[in-house]
Amino acid sequence: MKVLHTSDWHLGQQFYEHSRFDEHQAFLAWLTDTLVSEKIDLLLVAGDIYHTATPPASAENQLYQFIKTTKQHCPDLHIVIIAGNHDSANRIMAAKPLLAQFDTYVVGRFDSNAPHEVVLPISTKNGDANVVAMPFLRSSDLSSYNRQQEQPLTYNQGVALAYKDALQTASELPSAPLIAMGHLHAKGGDISSDSERNLVIGGEDAISASIFTDQPDYVALGHLHKAQSVAKKETIRYSGTPMPMSFSERRYQHQVVIVELTDSGTSVNPLYIPSFCKVMLLPEKDCVPLNELCELIKQLDLTDEDLAPYLRVKLSAHDTDTTFREQIEQALEGKQVKFCGIERVRQQSNQQDDEQTLFEDVSQIEALNPHSLLEQAFANNKDMAGQAVPKELESLLSQVIDELNAEDLL
Numbered sequence: 001m002k003v004l005h006t007s008d009w010h011l012g013q014q015f016y017e018h019s020r021f022d023e024h025q026a027f028l029a030w031l032t033d034t035l036v037s038e039k040i041d042l043l044l045v046a047g048d049i050y051h052t053a054t055p056p057a058s059a060e061n062q063l064y065q066f067i068k069t070t071k072q073h074c075p076d077l078h079i080v081i082i083a084g085n086h087d088s089a090n091r092i093m094a095a096k097p098l099l100a101q102f103d104t105y106v107v108g109r110f111d112s113n114a115p116h117e118v119v120l121p122i123s124t125k126n127g128d129a130n131v132v133a134m135p136f137l138r139s140s141d142l143s144s145y146n147r148q149q150e151q152p153l154t155y156n157q158g159v160a161l162a163y164k165d166a167l168q169t170a171s172e173l174p175s176a177p178l179i180a181m182g183h184l185h186a187k188g189g190d191i192s193s194d195s196e197r198n199l200v201i202g203g204e205d206a207i208s209a210s211i212f213t214d215q216p217d218y219v220a221l222g223h224l225h226k227a228q229s230v231a232k233k234e235t236i237r238y239s240g241t242p243m244p245m246s247f248s249e250r251r252y253q254h255q256v257v258i259v260e261l262t263d264s265g266t267s268v269n270p271l272y273i274p275s276f277c278k279v280m281l282l283p284e285k286d287c288v289p290l291n292e293l294c295e296l297i298k299q300l301d302l303t304d305e306d307l308a309p310y311l312r313v314k315l316s317a318h319d320t321d322t323t324f325r326e327q328i329e330q331a332l333e334g335k336q337v338k339f340c341g342i343e344r345v346r347q348q349s350n351q352q353d354d355e356q357t358l359f360e361d362v363s364q365i366e367a368l369n370p371h372s373l374l375e376q377a378f379a380n381n382k383d384m385a386g387q388a389v390p391k392e393l394e395s396l397l398s399q400v401i402d403e404l405n406a407e408d409l410l
């Protein structure tokens with residue numbers, strides 16, 4: 001039986017105010033072709049289908065159109081989709097009865113009183129599999145576990161119990177290869193510096209991979225945007241996003257994972273996704289004077305690009321020419337790019353890392369994560385300059401972010 005694992009599509013995402021519809025469309029067309037050519041029996045989408053809990057109608061339409069077209073080309077395909085932290089559990093579940101007609105199963109929420117609801121026995125023409133389709137777990141999904149305890153459980157303990165119950169339920173089914181899915185931050189995973197909106201920026205809520213136990217033949221994860229295996233196990237993997245979600249992800253090698261489950265074991269192979277729309281930072285390395293930057297822009301050769309690339313330019317904060325915007329705009333004239341702004345960069349003298357930059361373009365401030373903003377606020381304050389952010393303040397901020405996330409306010 002052949003499985004394709006992908007995640008974090010973020011349909012409906014705007015990238016610096018530019019719609020990504022065409023790019024997503026190109027990816028989905030590639031995916032349909034790949035499902036056909038690779039003769040895939042089961043497609044797993046491990047959360048964050050949409051970028052927000054209230055995606056634009058065009059994004060929902062895109063998902064349904066993809067399922068319809070794909071089923072026309074691969075009538076025997078089965079699809080399992082779980083909700084991620086960006087998705088609305090309720091919204092995803094609304095289409096459940098209709099999607100079931102297309103052998104597509106969606107799981108939005110985990111109920112600790114009904115763990116069987118996330119356990120799906122899937123029967124394909126090339127074999128069966130039991131899938132533990134665990135969606136992103138919010139603290140509120142786990143609260144009923146607390147009633148059985150004297151001490152309130154931590155989030156991590158609740159997540160471990162949810163997997164234990166679901167895996168136990170799966171083990172009671174007729175024997176078949178076992179696949180676990182999840183949308184969480186597993187311990188040790190590489191996180192991207194500015195686009196993963198999650199519970200865990202401080203690191204304390206990363207989940208140990210031991211909760212998956214040794215039972216599953218494959219664990220298909222979503223949430224981290226960089227493709228990687230977890231805890232040095234080839235069969236526990238993040239597929240990563242199909243396209244960069246931020247400038248810091250522009251060098252990731254985007255992929256889907258092809259998993260073959262046979263009697264003799266599991267084989268896992270990444271399949272790289274073509275880049276449909278380039279994400280360019282100019283210059284890539286150190287800042288150059290304004291006139292050189294304008295020259296670089298004018299020299300950009302974009303004739304081979306199907307979709308206009310995203311372009312963001314970097315200008316040293318020491319460059320004091322006040323007409324920089326006009327000059328850059330002039331250089332951009334006639335260039336088929338989706339312009340993503342000017343980053344005023346100050347190389348920090350006390351930083352070892354050359355990549356470490358200060359962002360001064362206020363309009364792009366939301367592209368930064370709250371922790372780096374806090375660090376910068378400290379660095380920029382004349383009374384506190386040079387001091388590290390106190391640990392207590394860091395953890396307070398994490399706590400606030402957790403609470404906002406739990407209430408879906410971020």
Ligand SMILES: [Mn+2]
Nearest residue numbers: 048084085223
């Ligand atoms: Mn996520």
